[in-house]
Amino acid sequence: MEGFARITLLAALTFSPTASAGTVYEGTLGKSAIVAELDASADGLEGRYFYRRHRLDIPLEAQPAADGAQVLGERADWRTEEAERPHWELRRASDGGYAGQWRDAKGKSLPIALKPVAAARLPVEADPALEALRKGETYDYLRLSGLKLVDDGSEQRGAYRLQWRREPNSGIRLFEVVDGYPADTRDRVNRVLHARLWSEVQAYYECLSGGGEGEYDQTVTVHRLDPKILSASVFTSYYCGGAHPDFGDxxxxxxxxxxxxxxxxxxxxxxxxxPSDEHDSAWLDYRSQVWAPWLVAQFERLYPEQMKTSGGEDECDYADEQIWSFPSWHATDKGLYLGASFYRAARACDDPDWSVLPWSVVRQHHGAVDIAP
Structure with a gap:
């Protein structure tokens, strides 16, 4: 299940904005502009905030109230002792916001002033992806608003011309198709690609907000473009403040x-x-009990040498069905590539270069959507 867990984490980072649980505020901490999301819990007020110039989250934890003020402790870095962390002291303001003080362990104090954000009054965005965020995820929208995409080179891939776009602060880049598809197809595809680019930028900031020394490096490789499929790898190496760095496609x-x-x-x-529901246990059972054994049988027939194992301690055992339950996949000129996913200690065995189902096999076992050339 480790491969599934890694894929799920990547999906969470790249496809889903953090769900807004509380009310969004904007204002100042000292002279710096900030955005905060605060929520009342059983323990008190908690949430997160970011400085507009940095865009990285700093978590806020509820602490015991003091003299009628809501107290929140910053948790920017889990390695810092609680007594050394700054804290907020907030009181309700007449405009529905908060006013108070930021204090650090050395006694420094800065004023805080927050007012609620009226999402409906924010200017309508011309960019459809940002407009969707403005309507549904105000905190994430305010993090990304003001960022601009720049052209980052173009390339010709057969009949298709690609224009790469990059967000300079994060370095995240992705392509759009500017020629090769009919206009309606091109518009349809580019809407999805454009939204994905912004979701990757959001994932970058979410990851680096994990505290400490976060990293998020990404490489995009276009594998196949044709009338039936657009297929590309988005390979990310990331460390989001947890126990270990990781990577995946x-x-x-x-x-x-x-x-x-x-x-x-x-x-x-x-x-x-x-099963169609990927959140259902029946789908997990299908992948482990039906799909993985079927794929191993295909590869044992197609690649008998690569599937052999002598049982050595450091050997990559590609006959192990578990590693094929949740493969990353993409289309290539040769067929359907499927990447194995090993447990952490054997990650060097991930994604062998030979694990391709040829198009001849895909045609024999195609699903409801035909992608074979």
Whole structure:
């Protein structure tokens, strides 16, 4: 299940803005502009905030009230002792916001002034991806608002011309298709790609907000462009403040005909019904009990030498069904690539270069969506 857990974390980072649990405020801490999200819990007031110039979250933990003030402790770095961390003392203001003081362990004090953000009064965004955030995730929208995308080179891939776009602060980049598809198809595909670019920028800031020495490095590789599929790897090496750094691929696999993201079950069939809900235990059972054994049987037939193992301690055991339960996948000129996912100590065995189901096999076992050339 480690591969599934890693894929789930990547998906959470790259596809889902952090759910807003509280009320969003904007204002100042000292002379610095900040945005805060505060929520009343059983323990008191808690939440998070960021300085507009940095855009990185600093968590706020509820602490015992003092003299009628709500007290919140900053937790920017888990390695810092609680007594050494700054804290906030807030009281309700007449405008529905908060006023108070920021104090550090050395006795320094700065004024805090916050007022609630009226999301409906924020200017409408011309960018559809940012407009969706403005309507639904005000805190995340205010983090990204003001950032601009710049052109970052173009390239020709067969009949398709790509324009790369980059967000300079994070360095996150992704492409758009500017020629090769009909206009309606191009618009449909680019809406998805543009939204994905902004979600990756958001993931960058979410990750680096983990406290301490966060890292988030990403490489995008285009694998296949044709009328049936747009397929690219989005490989990320990241450390978000947890126990260990990690890496993984969260690929883009789009059906240009619909603009819909493709699931593995859409394009390949084992001959047995696959549950559609990826949050259901039945789907997890299908992947481990039906899909993985089926794929291992295919690879043992196609790549008998690579699938052999002598049982050595440092050997990559590609016959282990568990490593194929939740593969990353993308389309290539040769067929459907599927990447193995090993436990942490054997991560060097991940994603072998040979694990491709040829198009001839995909045609024999295609799913409801035909992507074979």
């Amino acid at each position: 969260s690929p883009i696999n789009l059906d240009p005909r619909t603009g819909r993201a493709l699931r593995l079950e859409d394009v390949i069939s084992t001959g047995k019904p696959a």
